[in-house]
Amino acid sequence: MLLETLKTLLSVYGPTGNETQVAEAVKKIVAGKVDNAKVDVMGNLIIEKKGQEGGKKIMFSAHMDHIGMVVTAIEKDGFLRVTNVGGLGTKMTDTRHVVFQNGVHGVAVCQPTKDAPSMASMFVDIGAEDQEDAEKRVSVGDVCVFANDTVMLGENRVAAPAMDDRCACALLAELLIQVQNPLNTIVAVFSTQEEVGMRGAKPAAYAVNPDIGIGLDVTGWGDTPEVKYPDIKLGKGAGIKFMDRSMISTPWVRDALISVAEKNKIPYQREVLPYGGTDGAAMQQTRGGIPACTISIPCRYVHSACEVIDMRDMNSALDIMKAFVNTQL
Ligand SMILES: [Zn+2]
Secondary structure, eight states: OHHHHHHHHHTSOOBTTOOHHHHHHHHHHHTTSSSEEEEOTTOOEEEEEOOOTTOOEEEEEEEOOBOEEEEEEEOTTSOEEEEEESSOOHHHHTTEEEEETTSOEEEEEEOOOSSOOOGGGEEEEOOOSSHHHHHTTOOTTOEEEEOOOOEEETTTEEEETTHHHHHHHHHHHHHHHHOOSOSSEEEEEEESOGGGTSTTHHHHHHHHOOSEEEEEEEEOOOOBTTBOOSSOOTTSOEEEEEEOSSOBOOHHHHHHHHHHHHHTTOOEEEEEOSSOOOHHHHHHTSTTOOOEEEEEEEOBTTTSSOEEEEHHHHHHHHHHHHHHTTSOO
């Protein structure tokens, strides 16, 4: 079930550059339902579900990594100096509960300064007495992420720190489970290091060499009191991307997705995002160019500890994906 798969994947530790536990969780979810699975040098989990004669090879890419903070130094009094891994700012991190891979908990704090707050004024308090005590628990190079806190907001909405992009990982895992004998071959890439510039999807797309690439990621929102753009609302369907800062979708792929949605009466939104980027761009710009687009999940407060999505948009995205892999392209 989609919501159960989502909750499972949200609960796994997996910052950018250390996505192994997410890959293991996905493998467990799809076990016995796919043709083959392998992990490449970059840590991408690449899973194939073979299609029929005459079908195309479609690569979907959903990134496993989650933004975090890496320890840069441990101070005499036991506080940890950190810097961001991926797009994380001081506003989102101040006095937030964070956790390391070994289960050590901490509070990220942005100390008051005369100048504008920056990552240089951040520290993590793990409750250590002093440097020696802190070093028993954490080392320079260790990465913490926002601690998992998944909650339902009403009937349809879910808030959690790692929603970007575990919601898309859940969609891709469910696609592999739910689709039997598809027309087109599905190559599901659970990618690494998207948050630092799509570093996993690039080599994966080169190796897979698909006929079509579809990125799966969250997008912005325009339906809260002071935010009206982009023109995207939670609960109104998945976004089909026209463009963002990283890509202009290949028109025929975008239109094929739109026509699949319309033919099957699946709600969708036309997405033009004036910022951001996805693995769709990494696929589009590999080799001699791959036709590509991105299916987006509307998400409020992206890159905060409370990223909110709507399960109706998740179902819309999954329905579009299921119909698309059975469409003659
Ligand atoms: Zn993302």
